[in-house]
Amino acid sequence: MIVDLQRFIATGRPFWTELERMLDRLEAEPDLRMTLPQLQLFHQLYERTAADLAKITTLSSEPETRRYLENLVARSYGEIHETRAQQRRIFPLQWFFQTLPRTFRRHVRAFYLSVAITLAGCAFGGLATTFDPDSRHVTMPFGHDQLRPRERVEQEESRTENRLAGHRSSFSAYLMTHNIKVSVFTLALGMTWGVGTIFMLFYNGVILGAISVDYIADGQLKFLLGWLMPHGVVEIPAILIAGQAGLMLARALIGRGSRASLRTRLREISGDVVTLIFGVGVLLVWAGFVEAFLSQYHEPVIPYSAKIAFGSVELVLLSVFLAKSGSRPDPSPENPDA
Amino acid sequence: MKTSMLFIRTPEGIVFSQLLAGPVTRFFAWFIDQLCITAAMMLLGTAFNLLALIGGNVATALYIISYFVISIGYGIFFEWSRRGQTIGKKLFRLRVVDVEGMRLQFNQIVVRNLLRFVDSLPLFYFVGGATCWFNSQCQRLGDIAANTIVIRNPRRAEPDLDQLLAGKYNSLRQYPHLAARLRQRVSPTEADVALQALLRREAFDSVARVELFGDLAAHFRAKVDFPAEALDGVADEQYLRNVVDVLYRAHGKPATEKAVSV
Numbered sequence: 001m002i003v004d005l006q007r008f009i010a011t012g013r014p015f016w017t018e019l020e021r022m023l024d025r026l027e028a029e030p031d032l033r034m035t036l037p038q039l040q041l042f043h044q045l046y047e048r049t050a051a052d053l054a055k056i057t058t059l060s061s062e063p064e065t066r067r068y069l070e071n072l073v074a075r076s077y078g079e080i081h082e083t084r085a086q087q088r089r090i091f092p093l094q095w096f097f098q099t100l101p102r103t104f105r106r107h108v109r110a111f112y113l114s115v116a117i118t119l120a121g122c123a124f125g126g127l128a129t130t131f132d133p134d135s136r137h138v139t140m141p142f143g144h145d146q147l148r149p150r151e152r153v154e155q156e157e158s159r160t161e162n163r164l165a166g167h168r169s170s171f172s173a174y175l176m177t178h179n180i181k182v183s184v185f186t187l188a189l190g191m192t193w194g195v196g197t198i199f200m201l202f203y204n205g206v207i208l209g210a211i212s213v214d215y216i217a218d219g220q221l222k223f224l225l226g227w228l229m230p231h232g233v234v235e236i237p238a239i240l241i242a243g244q245a246g247l248m249l250a251r252a253l254i255g256r257g258s259r260a261s262l263r264t265r266l267r268e269i270s271g272d273v274v275t276l277i278f279g280v281g282v283l284l285v286w287a288g289f290v291e292a293f294l295s296q297y298h299e300p301v302i303p304y305s306a307k308i309a310f311g312s313v314e315l316v317l318l319s320v321f322l323a324k325s326g327s328r329p330d331p332s333p334e335n336p337d338a
Numbered sequence: 339m340k341t342s343m344l345f346i347r348t349p350e351g352i353v354f355s356q357l358l359a360g361p362v363t364r365f366f367a368w369f370i371d372q373l374c375i376t377a378a379m380m381l382l383g384t385a386f387n388l389l390a391l392i393g394g395n396v397a398t399a400l401y402i403i404s405y406f407v408i409s410i411g412y413g414i415f416f417e418w419s420r421r422g423q424t425i426g427k428k429l430f431r432l433r434v435v436d437v438e439g440m441r442l443q444f445n446q447i448v449v450r451n452l453l454r455f456v457d458s459l460p461l462f463y464f465v466g467g468a469t470c471w472f473n474s475q476c477q478r479l480g481d482i483a484a485n486t487i488v489i490r491n492p493r494r495a496e497p498d499l500d501q502l503l504a505g506k507y508n509s510l511r512q513y514p515h516l517a518a519r520l521r522q523r524v525s526p527t528e529a530d531v532a533l534q535a536l537l538r539r540e541a542f543d544s545v546a547r548v549e550l551f552g553d554l555a556a557h558f559r560a561k562v563d564f565p566a567e568a569l570d571g572v573a574d575e576q577y578l579r580n581v582v583d584v585l586y587r588a589h590g591k592p593a594t595e596k597a598v599s600v
Contacts (some may be wrong), residue, residue, distance in 0.1 A: 027421060050352040057353070066526070070354040077348055078441040169399035177406040181455070184410075188456040191479045196456070249483060263437065263485050270484060271445045277452065 009065065012052045016072060019045040023075050031089065046076040098326035100279040103272045104241065105322070107248055114243035117198055118236075121205020126213035128206070139210035149218035156223075156298045168292050176288030179235060183242035183280045187249065187273065194250025201243040208236070226304030229311025231291035237318060238283035245276040283318075290314075344475060344487060346439040354439075359432045359490040361470040365463065370426030375412055379405055413451040418444055431492060437475065437485045446484040453480030508580045509568040517584045520562045529585045532558065532578055539575075551575045 022042055026032060034042060053069040104111065128135040136145045147155070182200075189196025215224040252265040260268070294307065344356040382404050390397040416424040422434035422442055434450070436442050457466025457478045466478035475487050510517055532554055542550060555574035558581045569577065 047350065050348065050350050053354065054352050073348070073352060073354050074346070074356065074435075074439055077346070077354070077439050078436065081349070081439075082441045166395050169395045170402060173399035173402040177402055180406070184452050185455045188453045188479075191453060191456055191483055253483075266483055267485055270443075270449050274445045274448045277448075 008052075008055070012048075015045055015048045016052070016069070019049050019072055019076060023072070023079070026079055027075075042076075043080065046073070046080055049073055049076065095275075096279075096282065097321075099275055101322050101325040102327075103275040104244075104279070105327075107244060107272060107276075110247040110251070111240060111244040113247055114201055114240045117201040117243070118205035118208070118240060121202035122209030122212070123205075124202070125206035125209030125211075127209075129210045129213045130217070136210060136214060139206050140214070141207060144211055144214075149215040149220040149223070153220050153223045153298075157300065172288050172292030175291050176285050179238070179284045179288065180281050183239055183284060184277060186239065186242040187246045187277055187280075190246030190249030191253065192250075193253055194247055197243055197246030197250060200246075201240070204236075204239060222304050222308075223298065225311070226298065226302075226307040227295060230307050230314070231287045231295045233311045233315040234283050234290070234318060235287035237322075238280045238287060241276055241283075242280045245273045245280075248273055248276075344437075344489070356435065356439075356487070356489040357492065358476045359430075359488040360476060361467045363430050363432065363490065364470065364488055365467065367424070367426035367430045367432050368463065370429055371412065371424050374425050375409055378408055378412075382408075410451065413454070414447055417442075417447045417451070422447075427488070430490075432488050432490055434486050435489055437477075437481075437487050442486070446486050450480035450484035450486050453478075453483050456480075506576070506579070508583050509572060510564060510580045510584050513564060513568060516562050516564055520558075520581065520584055523561045524558070524581075524585060528557075529582070532582050533586065536575075536579060536582055548574070551578055554578055555581075 019042075022038075022045065026034075049069060050073050053066070053073050056066050056069060125139050128139055139145075144152075186197055186200040189200060212224060215221065248269050249266075252269045253262070255262060255265050258265055294302070294310070298304070342358050342360075344358055345353055346356070347353045383401065386397040386401045386404075389400070413424055417434050420428070423432070427433060434442065434447070436446065454463075454466070457463055457469070457480050459465045463478070466480070469482070470476050470478045473482070475481075477487060481487060510520070535550060535554055539547065551574040555577045558578070559569075572580070
């Protein structure tokens with residue numbers, strides 16, 4: 001086929017320019033919804049440009065025009081063939097009270113697995129502390145191995161000055177960012193076929209089990225609950241949910257029992273993984289506040305019973321939220337979660 | 339098999355290609371992004387120092403949170419708002435795109451940026467770089483999880499054809515229908531080989547150059563049979579120059595100049 005290049009370009013240029021203009025507008029306004037005539041025109045321009053690309057691909061003399069048309073076809077291709085729902089404006093309350101809990105429930109088996117791994121870690125940590133007291137130097141970080149629980153309780157309860165005075169805000173910020181980093185890391189390690197996520201969950205369980213058994217064995221259960229419950233009932237489930245997201249990633253990567261390709265499997269879960277990790281972020285911001293402003297204060301400043309009651313209320317609310325929130329069908333036909 | 343191009347075939351049967359970015363270019367782009375984050379944090383640090391005069395602890399808390407949000411959110415914000423380009427990527431003409439040519443989704447951008455936590459292990463993106471090196475589409479772990487690739491749109495320096503062809507008489511242009519047939523029969527790769535051979539003329543050993551131009555001239559002569567009077571007294575190298583002139587310049591005017599104005 002012999003093509004008169006100048007004529008070819010002169011004829012095609014108006015169509016290419018129009019297509020480029022429509023693409024620029026679509027990309028600049030993600031919420032834009034074209035009318036049927038606009039869609040028809042867009043499709044027609046795409047097909048025309050694709051056909052022009054097919055013609056010019058065989059020619060050696062127009063590399064720039066070929067690249068220009070390739071670019072137009074590549075951009076249009078994504079718009080024409082994309083079948084995933086277009087993301088529109090975010091409604092934070094709807095997302096938090098509906099999308100997040102529904103997503104959590106849709107993958108609740110991964111959460112149960114996350115809980116089981118952490119409980120196995122707890123059991124290991126508890127047994128290690130019971131049968132090998134020296135292991136506390138390994139299983140208890142943050143200096144908890146330096147004092148016996150009874151000594152620490154006495155120290156905390158006899159403290160007259162507020163050791164966090166003037167530092168509560170920065171301590172809270174540190175806790176939030178640190179815990180979110182650990183959670184994202186737990187999620188990201190799902191890409192190691194889940195080995196890293198399992199290790200992180202198990203290790204967290206070991207620490208929790210070791211410290212709990214140490215305090216219970218020393219007769220400090222009330223202090224332990226008053227210390228851990230206000231923030232722990234939110235923080236620990238948050239890390240378990242991060243583990244849930246990591247295990248979802250691992251499952252998609254392994255693909256056992258699925259005939260879909262790796263790309264399809266990963267594509268199917270990516271939205272849910274993002275929803276869960278944003279939810280984890282929200283929970284950990286709350287936990288960071290509570291840990292800095294409440295958990296670190298003990299009797300006689302705040303009675304343990306009040307702290308335990310606060311933690312219990314949080315636990316109930318969180319459980320109800322995750323189990324029930326958004327379970328009523330959404331009347332909106334556009335909502336995929338309904 | 340590792341390749342530097344990603345080819346996508348549309349349902350209409352049209353094939354278009356994307357040039358994949360390598361780990362080294364991506365590392366440099368990342369380095370620029372780190373400099374931008376550092377610069378932003380230095381500016382914020384100055385602002386928070388002023389705020390510390392009013393409330394020191396709140397300023398410290400805000401600084402910690404800002405650093406965290408900027409270091410994680412920088413890539414997400416720019417890749418979402420600038421269609422797959424951070425500042426570093428823009429400088430190196432890189433862009434994040436969907437691996438199947440689809441529209442880039444917010445979820446994909448978040449996943450690929452959160453997985454930097456693993457890709458950056460243990461230092462300087464060793465895990466990500468190694469994965470990228472061995473992956474057929476140059477993807478790090480975050481790209482695999484998010485179904486994205488990073489493509490490169492290099493700015494190609496246009497060859498100085500006027501100097502290369504030096505305004506000599508081109509006997510092939512006397513036969514426009516045969517010249518058009520030559521343009522039609524030569525593939526872009528073949529045309530590029532001829533052009534590169536002429537551009538690198540001085541880099542070849544003289545004997546090797548004569549042999550190379552001889553082989554190339556024979557190759558192009560076989561494409562279209564020009565009349566004997568068009569080829570009389572035309573050396574292999576000059577024949578090759580004439581071919582490049584026909585291929586790259588329509589009607590004596592650089593074709594690329596015309597294409598840019600599209």
